[in-house]
Amino acid sequence: MRILFASLASYGHLYPLLPLAVAARDAGHDVVYATAPDFHPTLEKAGLETAAAGLTLHEAFGLLFTGDTRSRYEVPQAELNEAIGKAFGKLLPTRFMTDLAPVLAERKPDLVVYEMGNPGGAFAAHQAGIPAIGHGFGRVSSGSPMEYIREQLNALAAELGIVGESRLFWGHPFVDICPQSVQAPEFVAGARRVPLRPVGWSEPGELPSGIEGRDRSRPLVYLTLGTTGASQAHLLTSALRGLASLDVDVLVATGPSVDVEALGEVPSNVQLEAWVPQSELLPHVDLVAHHGGSGTTLGAFAAGVPQLVLPQGADQFTNAAAVVEAGAGAKLLGDELTTDAVREAAGRLLADSTVADAVRGLAAEVAGMPSPEDVVAQLPQYV
Missing domain, CATH: 3.40.50.2000 (Glycogen Phosphorylase B;)
Incomplete structure (x- = not known):
């Protein structure tokens, strides 16, 4: 055919x-x-x-x-x-x-x-x-x-x-x-x-150093604001500093539209990468903070990972609402996206057993x- x-x-x-x-x-x-x-x-x-x-x-x-x-x-x-x-x-x-x-x-x-x-x-x-x-x-x-x-x-x-x-x-x-x-x-x-x-797709590439075989007792948080203009440096800075203030490791995919120099000096528990093979990375992370793009949202569902959604436009607001309604995460809208709010929301999601049950259920639904x-x-x- x-x-x-x-x-x-x-x-x-x-x-x-x-x-x-x-x-x-x-x-x-x-x-x-x-x-x-x-x-x-x-x-x-x-x-x-x-x-x-x-x-x-x-x-x-x-x-x-x-x-x-x-x-x-x-x-x-x-x-x-x-x-x-x-x-x-x-x-x-x-x-x-x-x-x-x-x-x-x-x-x-x-x-x-x-x-x-x-x-x-x-x-x-x-x-x-x-x-x-x-x-x-x-x-x-x-x-x-x-x-x-x-x-x-x-x-x-x-x-x-x-x-x-x-x-x-x-x-x-x-x-x-x-x-x-x-x-x-x-x-x-x-x-x-x-x-x-939904089968994640990303161009072939190596995972960032230290991801495979890492000690899973220390949470890994993945932060991305996507591949479009929504990835503004000031939003990324607020989010990464809120996440970095927790006792976690933070991997940030900066994307093509962020001037990394504008992020300034980042905390020692933050790793910056211009690009990551996201579909291969998600099974290794404990929380994903992202813009609400459909690919990342569905990828996190499939991997059974809680989500902190920071929508900026297009269908991202709808996706954020769906994540919250499913009990699979939280969202921060507009002026709510502050360093303190990101720290509080991320810390709560990492510790919430109800959210953990919800994301496991979604992962099972996707697998079926x-x-x-x-x-x-x-x-x-x-x-």
Whole structure:
């Protein structure tokens, strides 16, 4: 079977699809993965054939804010929500649909698997008369700015003659890597879910020194604010100093957008790393403090690790709420994110047996979900 995978050009949108794409290739299917060329090296490291389609998020927002010298944090929230709606609801899907059309005409796939943030893949498949299924990257969000995105998407879908509603992915089957107990109940009630175990993906690499074989009697806390602009140095500094004041070791993944020099001198129990193989690291940690990205949230669920969520934007607030509702951690919002608050919350989570029971339950739920190989075996029925 010929299968085309399609996602936005962002690690948080691309990585969740890679386990299924690789499993499909390993099962003997003819697989090609379409996204913007900037991320083709990542796909090639996974051994996948690539096709060029779409814009990066940076390119899309650059077009919307051409000539605007304000930083993201200087744009009023209402204006930012409108821009997000235009970017994800019209600009990105329209461009992806246009770029993907000749690829579909040439490759003639039997099935398109499109990532939930990239409905341009679904629209292109519709125009070409090719069956399509959606693929999630986490909990299906609601509220602002999703309302702005869905308004634009539903209008675009209507123009193309696609019947249905974007929240339920126009009636398409939906590969859902979010455990049902923490998925949005209103989505579960109406969606054609195909459960898939969330399998962490990170580029091959060595764990930081001292992680393997460490003394587990001393807790290890992992701190990350992701790979996007949300990783601001002052937020990272507040969080790491709060964590470092506990009797723990702290491993910080600074990401590409933080000037490490701006962090100043860090305490002796803090280790800074620009990048870590997160999927391999999580089973070794006792608490993860993070921004609420879907990949880290689901990875912590799978590893059975408590979470202190420090959301900054996008679906991170929804993920933070889901963690708290599941009893798997705590959240600090906005001005609540202080050194003292981080210390108090982290210390409580490390000692809370109720939280420990909740994360063990989530890990068991994830382990019981179908594997990528199991789901690949189901794909022919959707053609």
